[in-house]
Structures are given as structure tokens and as C-alpha cells.
Amino acid sequence: MKVLITGAAGLLGSEFVRAYHARGDVVVACDRARLDVTDAERVGDLMREETPDVVLHCAAYTAVDRAERDGERAFSVNEDGTRNVADAAASIGARFVYFSTDYVFDGQTDEPYTPDSLPNPLSVYGRSKVAGEGATQASGADWLIVRTGWLFGRGGSNFVSTVLRRAREGLPTRVVDDQRGRPTWATNLAEHTIELLDLGTLGIVHVANSGTATWFELAEAALRIQKLKLDVTPVSTQVWGAAAERPRYSVLDIAASEARLGRVMAPWYDALSTFLSKVDL
Numbered sequence: 662m663k664v665l666i667t668g669a670a671g672l673l674g675s676e677f678v679r680a681y682h683a684r685g686d687v688v689v690a691c692d693r694a695r696l697d698v699t700d701a702e703r704v705g706d707l708m709r710e711e712t713p714d715v716v717l718h719c720a721a722y723t724a725v726d727r728a729e730r731d732g733e734r735a736f737s738v739n740e741d742g743t744r745n746v747a748d749a750a751a752s753i754g755a756r757f758v759y760f761s762t763d764y765v766f767d768g769q770t771d772e773p774y775t776p777d778s779l780p781n782p783l784s785v786y787g788r789s790k791v792a793g794e795g796a797t798q799a800s801g802a803d804w805l806i807v808r809t810g811w812l813f814g815r816g817g818s819n820f821v822s823t824v825l826r827r828a829r830e831g832l833p834t835r836v837v838d839d840q841r842g843r844p845t846w847a848t849n850l851a852e853h854t855i856e857l858l859d860l861g862t863l864g865i866v867h868v869a870n871s872g873t874a875t876w877f878e879l880a881e882a883a884l885r886i887q888k889l890k891l892d893v894t895p896v897s898t899q900v901w902g903a904a905a906e907r908p909r910y911s912v913l914d915i916a917a918s919e920a921r922l923g924r925v926m927a928p929w930y931d932a933l934s935t936f937l938s939k940v941d942l
């Protein structure tokens with residue numbers, strides 16, 4: 662099988678590159694320098710040259726707070742870029758996979774969000790990702806939308822590596838303690854997505870590790886596992902004062918994916934322990 666991966670140098674894209682290489686599949690790994698997804702002509706040309714069976718669209722504008730003052734760029738990448746890649750995938754009959762986010766929801770609930778729940782994003786980033794879902798659905802490709810959230814892993818900057826770095830540097834850290842989600846290891850997300858694709862899954866799915874946490878609980882867990890001491894202070898979203906509004910509760914219901922896979926997702930704490938035992942951050 663041949664897979665084309667956009668955003669291949671990012672946190673999730675690099676997981677797919679590793680996972681598909683390990684399976685012996687042919688991987689066309691496109692970082693931004695090789696394929697800027699906002700360049701429709703280049704996207705079309707590359708898709709026709711490579712004719713992959715599956716396109717994993719991991720390229721995205723992911724700076725949630727910066728998007729509040731840079732909405733044009735966020736939509737250009739997350740909506741127009743997605744349309745370019747999805748339409749090009751449709752034109753060659755490739756399956757198209759789009760990664761979306763728990764931030765498409767408003768968090769005004771205490772029940773996990775199912776794939777059928779109605780998006781109501783609070784931020785520019787969330788709205789641009791909903792627009793990307795729309796572009797995916799309109800493309801005419803065989804599409805899979807994978808919503809996930811709170812990723813940690815090897816590549817890029819992510820919350821867990823930031824907390825651990827600050828601990829090593831002895832910097833006091835404030836962490837938000839009133840937003841709840843499902844921390845998810847990018848490696849598990851890639852594995853489950855590949856399995857779902859192998860099963861021929863289409864439509865919208867939610868994939869995340871099981872269990873829930875606040876950012877503060879996640880920070881504490883990472884420090885405990887690494888036996889590091891850090892002066893961490895829990896703070897409210899209001900005190901933290903980020904530019905973008907985030908859902909207070911963005912727990913994704915993963916039951917349908919678990920049923921499809923025939924097994925439960927690993928708890929986030931176990932996934933975090935495994936990740937930290939393998940990687941030197």
C-alpha cells in the first residue's frame with residue numbers, strides 16, 4: 662500500500678511515517694517544504710505523480726491562541742488547505758483521512774461527546790477545524806474524520822515535554838485545573854487510526870486514550886512518573902487568561918471506536934508511563 666502524509670514533520674505526522682515504514686508500506690512523507698497544502702496546484706500535481714491509496718492529512722495550523730489574531734492564516738491552512746488535499750485525493754480515488762479536534766465542541770456538558778454530537782466551537786482554531794471537516798465531507802473522497810485531543814508524544818512542542826523541561830530548569834509553573842479532556846499518546850492514535858483504516862472504517866470517529874484529566878492532573882502525573890519535583894500551582898482558566906476560549910469539558914466518547922476495534926483503548930496514565938519510559942525528553 663502507498664500512503665501520502667501531509668504535515669509529516671509534525672507530532673502526529675511523524676508517528677504515521679514511523680508506523681507505516683515499520684509495516685513496510687510505501688510512504689510519501691510530505692513536510693511543509695515538500696508540500697505546502699495551501700498551494701492547490703502543487704497539491705494536485707503531487708497527488709497525480711504519487712497516486713497514493715490513502716492520504717493522511719496531518720498538516721494543520723495548530724497554534725490555538727495565535728489563531729485568534731491570525732484567523733485568515735488558520736482558515737487558509739485548515740479549511741482551504743484541507744479542501745485542496747481532500748479534493749485532490751478524491752480526484753485519484755484515494756481514501757482521505759482528516760484529523761479534527763475536541764475543540765470543535767463548546768464543553769457545556771458533563772457527558773462525553775459522541776461522533777454525532779453537534780459541534781459548536783468557541784475559538785477561531787475550533788471554527789477553522791470545523792470548516793476543514795466540512796471541506797472533507799464535501800470532497801467526494803471516501804473520507805474518515807478522526808477527532809482527538811490533548812496529544813503528547815515525541816515530536817513538536819507539547820504540554821508534557823514543556824512541563825518536564827520546566828521541572829528540569831527549576832521554573833515554577835502554573836497549570837490550568839478546570840478544563841477536562843482525554844490526554845492521548847500520538848503513538849496510540851496512529852496505531853488505532855491505522856487499524857480503523859484496515860477495517861475499512863469511514864465517517865466520523867473519536868479516538869483517544871481512556872480516562873480523563875485536567876491539565877494540572879496530567880502535569881502532576883508526568884512529574885510523578887519521572888520522579889521530578891516542580892513547583893506546580895493549579896489555576897483557573899480565568900486566571901490563566903489565554904487568548905482563545907477552550908471548552909471546560911471536552912471528553913470524547915470513544916465507545917464506537919472501541920466496539921469497532923474490538924478492544925478498549927489504553928488508559929492515558931498507562932500510555933504516558935509507556936511513552937516516558939521509551940523517550941528521553
Ligand SMILES: NC(=O)c1ccc[n+]([C@@H]2O[C@H](COP(=O)([O-])OP(=O)(O)OC[C@H]3O[C@@H](n4cnc5c(N)ncnc54)[C@H](OP(=O)(O)O)[C@@H]3O)[C@@H](O)[C@H]2O)c1
Pocket residue numbers: 667668669670671672673674692693696697698699718719720721722723738742760761762763790809810811812813816817818
Ligand atoms: N496536538 C493536539 O493536541 C491535537 C489535538 C486535536 C487535534 N489535533 C489535530 O491533529 C493534527 C496533527 O496535529 P499535530 O499535533 O501533529 O500538529 P503539529 O505538530 O503542529 O503538526 C502540524 C504540521 O503541519 C505543518 N503545516 C502547517 N501549515 C502547513 C502548510 N500550509 N502546508 C503544509 N504543512 C503545514 C506544520 O509545519 P510547521 O511546523 O512548519 O508549521 C507541522 O509540521 C492536526 O489536524 C490537529 O488539528 C491535534
